[in-house]
Amino acid sequence: MPIQVYDPPALAPGALRVTPLGGLGEVGRNMTVFEYDGKLLIVDCGVLFPEEHQPGVDLILPDFEPIKHRLDDIVGVVLTHGHEDHIGAVPYLLRLKKDIPLIGSGLTLALVEAKLKEHRVKPFTLTVAEGQREKLGPFDLEFVAVTHSIPDALAVAIRTPAGMALATGDFKMDQLPLDGRLTDLRAFARLGEEGVDLFLVDSTNADVPGFTPLERSIGPVLDQVIGGAPRRVIVASFSSHVHRVQQVLEAAAAHGRRVALLGRSMVRNMTIAAELGYLDVPEGVLIDYKKARNLPDDKIVYMSTGSQGEPMAVLSRMANLEHEIEVGEGDTVILASSLIPGNENAVYRVINGLTKLGANVVHKGNAKVHVSGHAAAGELLYCYNIVQPRNVLPIHGEHRHLFANAQIARDSGVPAERALIVENGSVIDLVDGAAQLVGQLDLGFVYVDGSTVGEITDADLKDRRILGEEGFISVIVVVDAATGGVISGPEIHARGFAEHDKVFDSVKPKIAAALADAAQQGVRDQHALSQVVRRTTGRWVNQSLRRRPMIVPLVIEA
Template identity: 80%
Template sequence: MPNAVFDPPALEPGTLRVIPIGGLGEIGRNMTIYEIDGKILIVDCGVLFPEEQHPGVDLILPDISPIRDRLDDVVGVVLTHGHEDHIGAVPYLLRLKQDIPLIGSGLTLALIEAKLKEHRIKPYTLQVREGQHEDLGPFALEFVAVNHSIPDALAVSIVTKAGRVLHTGDFKMDQLPLDDRITDLRAFARLGEEGVDLFLPDSTNADVPGFTPTERSIGPVLDAVIGKAPRRVIVASFSSHVHRVQQVLDAAHAHGRRVAFIGRSMVRNMGIAADLGYLKVPEGVLIDSKQAANLPDNRIVYMSTGSQGEPMAVLSRMANMEHQIEIGKDDTVILASSLIPGNENAVYRVINGLTKLGANVVHKSNAKVHVSGHASAGELLYVYNILKPKNVLPVHGEYRHLQANRDLAVQTGVREENTFIAEDGTVLDMRAGHVSVVGQLDLGYIYVDGSTVGGITDADLKDRRILSEEGFISIFVVVEAQTGKVIVGPEIQARGFAEEESVFDAVKPQVIRALAEAAANGTRDSHAFSQVVRRTVGRWVNSSHRRRPMIIPVVIEA
């Protein structure tokens, strides 16, 4: 049952207020607000990727309404690492106030700076590394190295008058990481000795017994699969998973294959990782995707995005035969990632589509081609025993993950009344090491739909689900058959769009021009004219709104 909504009291001086506004009850939208003495610190600012019940939505953002009118009080945003569910919403925050400082490691800041460049935002950044101390207003920060499925991840210790908070970000305890950078348990032990008043640990694998396997265990499996593949190999992974891409590069090089990156985010992120030295590219192994088409099938590996079944990502378009790379018999497709909860149906739909096309699909269920980037129960128990925190607020997980993490805390001696299963918008106050729930805000989802942010409502999404998932557009036109001249129309009606009807004013002249050009090229029948209208409107909708609605053209010849 959701917690009842009630307003928190005015914040007293010397009291730290903690409000998770994303990442609780879901895998994504990670964002936590810390406030004391009129100043605000934000840790992470991520996105949630849409599921099937969010048709047409590109991204889902945290609801920043609690601080929207107080952005001048924000002293900085600490970014624990460079995954989209922790940095993806930063551009939308900085649209509101561009000079909010961003604090993070070298790779993390490089990834977000590249993303912000696309939004034409030049951020103010402060690069930090493990062991570094920084003071931001009333917040004394210390950064701690943690191991994750992306290099340069950091936990952050936050000390205020109210006590110490330790926020882990995403982490695990791989003892043989590919970059030799382990989670700094010595620093954790020192912080535990100094006293951790509130601990916010990663909960994603809290219900998984034992220890998360090492990244190194994946290398031999990828090597074997790529080595035995008779034709092309397509590996799908997160576009920021530097370690996995490194393993693919090494395996391809060992078997005389070249590698082409597919997908804008993959090309961008791996270019950044290589430039900064986090990705070691064997000489001569990389090739441009256009040149890759000229290589023999048994000499190429494509590294792509789309491992979560995202409809617009490369792998889904391959499965739907909408990509220039056409999957065929005996091609090998490797899904080198775990399933984010909620994406199962989309992923298996892609697997089925690729299998129908004749591909051999290798994924986590039938081969060890991925390990998680999150600590399992055994690792979390170690951390609890090292830190001995007074209070625990599990974060980053669905309800079952948060509950499992709470149970682990209690097993290690944390008093049950000092553990908190919260949800987005729960308000907790800490004073002199004592934590209590003092409010519950009513927060919602903020949908990004093309260029629209927050203009889509849940009612609009309901319409979209009913109207063939992506909406419905009908176009009525009367044309003169010989010239293609439009006599009546175009009259356009649509359902399932948030925009006003006037939005189609931009495409009507394009339809008129396309019909005239088609007639000049010899088109005479109404069916051919209808296809011209469908293509013209379809291209416009896809490029302007990133949507794929049902388009029904009606063309009558006069």
């Protein structure tokens, strides 16, 4: 059912407006805009990675259209943590206005600054920590420590005269985190006592019962797999998963192996994490990957990117024999990450390719080599009971996650009408303690394709899919400019067809006849004649060959 678009009313004095521009109905593109008294505060600004039905696309951005004309009203962008689905679109937002302040923890801002350096942007930043309060325009912000699969993650409480909103960011309630930094439930409880009017809650694992397993339960499994590997070990993970890299470094050191980092983002992020003290590198364990080639096979661990089957990442190139490190018999490959929805086929292709090359592939499906960074249903229920919010807005997740999260909120006592399930572009106003949907903006996907941003449309992607799945036919016809009669052709060339071009001989008279009919009716416009050629060819190909290829007619007047 299509989303009904309707404009929201003008924001009433004393009301807080909340508009998610991404992250709802998807795992990625997280971005939410808060408005009070003419000023805007943005929480997160991330990217979504393309799926197979979006060929050629590099990244998908939130749609900035609703705020493009209000850039001067933005008081800052709060970044909850350093994952790409929360910070990846920052460079594209700062293209619109370079001096928008960025607020986040030390590691988060270091990762963003490294990314912006590649875009030749030096940002204005404000480093914050848990327990800190900052005032940005009409927004009074308080930052709360949360545990996630990357260090230094923060939730943010946003106080305004209209009430308080609490956005969790991505979080879980690991009681024995590797860095000892717990989700601060005491702060959640204190904020709940003060009164949380709108609770924006991570939904990613809302449909998973119970509690997310402990991060440290992965260490012994990695130790066992690495210790028992007869030859080389290749571990693939997110390039920002500092905790997982820490565990790999420790397991490698325990078994006398060196570790080489592969992939530009992996090297960049772990260098930053080590410099800031978030990654503890055992003495003498890290080695440059070029020097690692000289080590015996049972003395090396490669830590790489590509756990999601990304075509250009290290692991995919290894599976396709396109990387200088050739995976072979006896090698062990560990995929130390969960599957992001939509990436399943790509990941299984990589697993199959590596298995075919003789590798032993260890992944979440056959060993406990990864735990999620997101709270499961039991943890969410605890949070609702602690915070006791007046209104709930599930964020960050596909629709099944959002619905499951809303149901947990209702189970905890939140009235059904106060647990809002909305879409990207939904406009929610908080007035007198009640959150209400007041509008729906028409948002689209903004595709990054090479150096172009926003130029590729859904129609272009449809054309790419047709080219990839159905083939391509060009039809060239020369007609008399005066009479419209065919002088030369039709000449037909096809690509992506099993049949020989001679199969099209039977349609050529039909094209000539259709053009003759059009000429008799006085049609002389080249575009109109091209459409005649397209329709005639398309009808014949569909009926005769059961195909719907892209047809490009070229009518030349002489």
